[in-house]
Amino acid sequence: MVPPQCVYFRMLYHYLDQKRKEGSARLHATYLVSGKFVENGTTSHKVSVVREDQLEDAKSKMSLTVSVHVYSVQKAVLKDSGPLYSADYDAVKENLRNCSRYSAIRCADAVPRSSAEVQQACETTQAPPPETEQIKANHSNLASKPTSKQPKGIMGMFANKNVSKNQDSSKEIKLEQKEVTPVVETSKTKPAPKTNPVTNFFAKQAAKKPDKSIKEEVEIAQTSSSVDEKPTSPPPKAETPVKEELAKDAVVEKDTSKTKRLEHSDSEEEKNESRRKKRRRIKKPEPDSSDDEVIPDSPPQLQEKRDPSPSPEIQVKKEPVAVSHSDELSDCKRRKRRRVLKSRTFVDDEGCIVTEKGYESESYSETEDDFKFSQPTPKNPNPPKPSTGKKEEEKKSKKAAVASNKSTKQASIMGFFQKK
Amino acid sequence: MTTLTRQDLNFGQVVADILCEFLEVAIHLILYVREVYPSGIFQKRKKYNVPVQMSCHPELNQYIHDTLHCVKPLIEKNDAEKVVVVIMDKEHHPVERFVFEISQPPLLSIRVDNNTSAISDTLLSHVEQLLRAVILKISVCDAVLENNPPGCTFTVLVHTREAATRNMEKVQVIKDFPWIVADEQEVHMQEPRLIPLKTMTSDIVKMQLYVEERAQKAS
Numbered sequence: 001m002v003p004p005q006c007v008y009f010r011m012l013y014h015y016l017d018q019k020r021k022e023g024s025a026r027l028h029a030t031y032l033v034s035g036k037f038v039e040n041g042t043t044s045h046k047v048s049v050v051r052e053d054q055l056e057d058a059k060s061k062m063s064l065t066v067s068v069h070v071y072s073v074q075k076a077v078l079k080d081s082g083p084l085y086s087a088d089y090d091a092v093k094e095n096l097r098n099c100s101r102y103s104a105i106r107c108a109d110a111v112p113r114s115s116a117e118v119q120q121a122c123e124t125t126q127a128p129p130p131e132t133e134q135i136k137a138n139h140s141n142l143a144s145k146p147t148s149k150q151p152k153g154i155m156g157m158f159a160n161k162n163v164s165k166n167q168d169s170s171k172e173i174k175l176e177q178k179e180v181t182p183v184v185e186t187s188k189t190k191p192a193p194k195t196n197p198v199t200n201f202f203a204k205q206a207a208k209k210p211d212k213s214i215k216e217e218v219e220i221a222q223t224s225s226s227v228d229e230k231p232t233s234p235p236p237k238a239e240t241p242v243k244e245e246l247a248k249d250a251v252v253e254k255d256t257s258k259t260k261r262l263e264h265s266d267s268e269e270e271k272n273e274s275r276r277k278k279r280r281r282i283k284k285p286e287p288d289s290s291d292d293e294v295i296p297d298s299p300p301q302l303q304e305k306r307d308p309s310p311s312p313e314i315q316v317k318k319e320p321v322a323v324s325h326s327d328e329l330s331d332c333k334r335r336k337r338r339r340v341l342k343s344r345t346f347v348d349d350e351g352c353i354v355t356e357k358g359y360e361s362e363s364y365s366e367t368e369d370d371f372k373f374s375q376p377t378p379k380n381p382n383p384p385k386p387s388t389g390k391k392e393e394e395k396k397s398k399k400a401a402v403a404s405n406k407s408t409k410q411a412s413i414m415g416f417f418q419k420k
Numbered sequence: 421m422t423t424l425t426r427q428d429l430n431f432g433q434v435v436a437d438i439l440c441e442f443l444e445v446a447i448h449l450i451l452y453v454r455e456v457y458p459s460g461i462f463q464k465r466k467k468y469n470v471p472v473q474m475s476c477h478p479e480l481n482q483y484i485h486d487t488l489h490c491v492k493p494l495i496e497k498n499d500a501e502k503v504v505v506v507i508m509d510k511e512h513h514p515v516e517r518f519v520f521e522i523s524q525p526p527l528l529s530i531r532v533d534n535n536t537s538a539i540s541d542t543l544l545s546h547v548e549q550l551l552r553a554v555i556l557k558i559s560v561c562d563a564v565l566e567n568n569p570p571g572c573t574f575t576v577l578v579h580t581r582e583a584a585t586r587n588m589e590k591v592q593v594i595k596d597f598p599w600i601v602a603d604e605q606e607v608h609m610q611e612p613r614l615i616p617l618k619t620m621t622s623d624i625v626k627m628q629l630y631v632e633e634r635a636q637k638a639s
Contacts, residue, residue: 074560074563075560075563075564076559076560076561076562076563077562078560079452079453079459079562080464080471080473081471082464082470082471082472082473082559083556083559083560085470085471086470086471086552086555086556086559087556089469089470089552090549090552
């Protein structure tokens with residue numbers, strides 16, 4: 001079984017070899033080197049794109065070189081890796097959905113499991129608790145949070161609450177997550193059709209995301225064994241593992257429909273993890289016009305390392321929620337002095353009209369906060385103003401405005417009414 | 421699809437903005453690729469969703485910015501025929517000339533979004549795609565050019581139509597940044613070799629990039 005990309009690499013190598021033997025064209029190659037790399041005691045799998053003259057150096061730095069192959073061939077000496085990305089930007093963008101078509105390893109014998117097989121697998125893999133502890137540590141810290149938040153929120157929707165069952169099912173789901181992750185990454189096919197009416201409810205959601213559906217099937221397999229089947233709407237008990245999963249997502253607070261909730265799950269983080277590599281190369285098409293963005297590749301090597309668990313992502317999301325609550329605390333009315341950002345216009349030595357922003361202290365009361373404290377729009381009236389000076393001022397004003405935003409406390413909304 | 425003239429929609433201004441932005445990126449990239457300045461002053465930035473090299477040196481950036489600022493009114497009125505980046509050796513003899521030939525069709529039909537009366541997004545993204553291709557070509561132009569001698573400098577020339585330069589001399593767009601008529605030796609090169617690099621054709625602008633290279637660079 002030869003992956004399709006090997007044929008491509010061999011062709012490149014043969015072409016390069018042939019041209020060099022002929023001596024007809026002066027060609028330069030870049031190589032992709034991957035292998036084990038030890039740094040500060042930690043071992044990682046490092047993949048880098050290097051120029052030909054740096055190839056031996058890169059190979060020597062790795063403790064174990066797994067693969068070396070020709071990445072690209074060009075006539076010019078590449079001073080940096082920019083053209084490598086630009087060259088196939090349009091092609092990748094067009095084929096964004098199936099750009100891994102020619103790079104994924106495929107095996108004809110790998111077929112999705114039927115629901116019966118999945119059920120069997122669940123029963124055999126109901127392992128003792130220590131294993132589940134490890135798995136929980138591997139994934140994010142979601143399990144601990146949702147158990148405390150279970151009583152709130154959507155609990156009113158469900159008739160029965162069974163805590164012990166939830167804990168069991170949460171462990172089972174965690175187990176299945178670990179199992180599912182490797183399955184997700186290797187196969188993208190949909191599971192076998194389900195006959196269970198309960199499963200039919202989930203089948204609609206599964207139609208949207210194939211890897212998500214594998215996980216749902218697992219949960220369904222669990223619940224079908226413990227829940228009475230009803231031909232009409234899904235019973236509340238069947239919802240409990242779903243609810244468990246939903247509650248796990250501490251970030252999602254305001255979804256109104258069940259269907260939307262089902263889409264937010266732990267597999268989201270898994271998908272993000274698996275896509276993060278691709279996102280670095282592909283998902284750059286944000287609206288451009290930001291010249292300040294520095295791409296985190298160091299020239300002339302492109303380095304990619306596998307990311308750790310997705311817990312930082314969740315913590316980052318939680319932070320803005322915490323910050324907004326603290327701002328609403330103060331409500332006392334006092335006369336205070338504060339520094340306000342004000343802009344002054346004057347003519348400098350060169351005769352240019354310059355607008356500068358500076359802080360001036362003034363007294364204010366809490367009730368007037370809502371009106372007076374609004375960010376002034378930056379004024380840039382004349383082209384003769386130096387562009388670098390302009391940028392520095394804008395940056396200063398932006399930083400200052402942000403800093404002052406954070407320092408001022410948000411007054412209560414009643415201030416608006418009392419003024420009248 | 422609506423047929424419009426240049427006066428509508430401030431069309432000239434839009435094209436001038438796009439072109440000046442592009443020329444700024446292109447000039448920085450030429451300076452990087454042809455090693456006019458050491459590569460240490462350059463920093464990777466993003467433009468048109470691809471990495472490009474831009475200089476960090478404030479005076480150099482200021483010079484390029486002011487130059488293009490003065491060129492912009494000419495492009496708006498379609499007075500600029502060519503913008504040339506000339507790389508000169510120590511004796512101020514040109515060794516390479518990167519020529520951007522610009523032309524804008526006088527009467528044109530451009531795709532306009534009927535709701536907002538703005539130039540349609542598909543047209544702009546198509547233009548972006550074409551500019552990206554030109555940037556890529558500049559990045560690898562080393563393949564077709566000989567190395568330059570050390571100690572090179574650069575300058576920017578603008579070839580205008582008719583009497584547009586007289587207007588420029590009258591009205592100083594930027595104070596203390598005067599434009600002067602170029603010397604003959606800067607304009608014409610001895611025994612040039614012509615190397616076409618890229619042609620770009622879109623509804624709003626047509627551009628051609630080629631390089632004139634002196635046959636013997638080492639003086």
